[in-house]
Amino acid sequence: MMLRNEMTKCLKIAYPIIQAPMAGGVTTSKLVAETSNAGGLGMVGAGYMAPTQIRDQIKEIQKLTSKPFGINLFVPQPFDVSEDSMKAANQALTTIRQQLHLPDKDNFGIADYNEVLEAFKEQIQVVIEEQVPICSFTFGIPSQEVIAELKQHNITLMGTATTVMEAVQNEAAGMDMVVVQGSEAGGHRGGFLNQEQESSDSVGLMSLLPQVTDAITIPVVAAGGIMDGRGLAASMCLGAQGVQMGTAFLTCVESGAHPVHKEAVLSISEDQTVYTRSFSGKWARGVKNHFILEMQNHEVYLPDFPVQNTLTQDIRKAAFAENNPDFMSLWSGQSTRLAKSQTVEALIENMVAEAKKLNVNI
Numbered sequence: 001m002m003l004r005n006e007m008t009k010c011l012k013i014a015y016p017i018i019q020a021p022m023a024g025g026v027t028t029s030k031l032v033a034e035t036s037n038a039g040g041l042g043m044v045g046a047g048y049m050a051p052t053q054i055r056d057q058i059k060e061i062q063k064l065t066s067k068p069f070g071i072n073l074f075v076p077q078p079f080d081v082s083e084d085s086m087k088a089a090n091q092a093l094t095t096i097r098q099q100l101h102l103p104d105k106d107n108f109g110i111a112d113y114n115e116v117l118e119a120f121k122e123q124i125q126v127v128i129e130e131q132v133p134i135c136s137f138t139f140g141i142p143s144q145e146v147i148a149e150l151k152q153h154n155i156t157l158m159g160t161a162t163t164v165m166e167a168v169q170n171e172a173a174g175m176d177m178v179v180v181q182g183s184e185a186g187g188h189r190g191g192f193l194n195q196e197q198e199s200s201d202s203v204g205l206m207s208l209l210p211q212v213t214d215a216i217t218i219p220v221v222a223a224g225g226i227m228d229g230r231g232l233a234a235s236m237c238l239g240a241q242g243v244q245m246g247t248a249f250l251t252c253v254e255s256g257a258h259p260v261h262k263e264a265v266l267s268i269s270e271d272q273t274v275y276t277r278s279f280s281g282k283w284a285r286g287v288k289n290h291f292i293l294e295m296q297n298h299e300v301y302l303p304d305f306p307v308q309n310t311l312t313q314d315i316r317k318a319a320f321a322e323n324n325p326d327f328m329s330l331w332s333g334q335s336t337r338l339a340k341s342q343t344v345e346a347l348i349e350n351m352v353a354e355a356k357k358l359n360v361n362i
């Protein structure tokens, strides 16, 4: 097996290791730049960022590395913003707000789909103007118009898929490669074809990877539960050309995850993460905590992303400020026992050495 392949050539990186984009402040400029400097690909989780913030971070990273790095964006999907569903969901959060001594919320300030779409287009313009070489997407596939514009500027495009059909659609739309996300993965599910049943139907990486690589010809990047050289070697055996890892980078020294978040991931066992849509309206895997358990009965009728995400914003912000893990969204994959507090350089060096021992050639 070779660690250099079509994917590493296309991304101009030494090792087929991508630091997952992690929106919400985890992917600091240092984390991204250190990954790229160590021979992997650093990615900025820019889904929630305003265009000016994205531009500033790109400039900061460019000062720290001359190597390629990428930007990841959320593809907007239509969502329902009916007043009734918002009020019901907001009511369910009342007791949580009381526990955190937060005032009731009656002004939701929720953007509609067209505004979200407009903001996405502005984010795309920053990627083009700042000449970022790689752009990846989750939650959907951008329009043909957006894809064509990015391609015109020679930007390498990566999609996300959680099923074979989603991978096929990514290839058909013109993506250069696709990240295949197994059910072990931390954070939001990147799927877009079967959202309602995401939690019970999701497919594990060992099953999904060979089925996807049989169905498409563009390079496949494996994601979900990969933490070390063993995971990299196994992924490549199953047909992937590289890996994208979130949880392994989240606990790194350079990551911007809240110390309480890092501590939670470092201390739990493999069966202590769950799927929830209570934080954002989209299924995501995180450490089981008080908020998730309390909201479990309301989960099915909560409004879609990004509505529920906006409704819970004050709760997450207060929990963050108070170092309170009970109400934070502690996204994490299932391979928590393999998480370490280490530098990015050590993580990548060890992975490559371990993969070499397992006969993956560099």
Ligand SMILES: Cc1cc2nc3c(=O)[nH]c(=O)nc-3n(C[C@H](O)[C@H](O)[C@H](O)COP(=O)(O)O)c2cc1C
Pocket: 020, 021, 022, 023, 026, 045, 046, 047, 072, 137, 138, 160, 181, 184, 185, 186, 187, 188, 190, 223, 224, 225, 226, 244, 245, 246, 247, 248, 250, 331, 332, 333, 334, 335
């Ligand atoms: C804290 C956290 C935030 C994440 N945010 C994003 C994101 O903004 N965009 C994205 O495409 N994937 C995101 N993901 C998912 C990762 O891309 C990847 O699928 C996942 O981390 C792989 O599983 P692992 O955490 O077990 O390595 C996130 C994952 C985590 C843990």
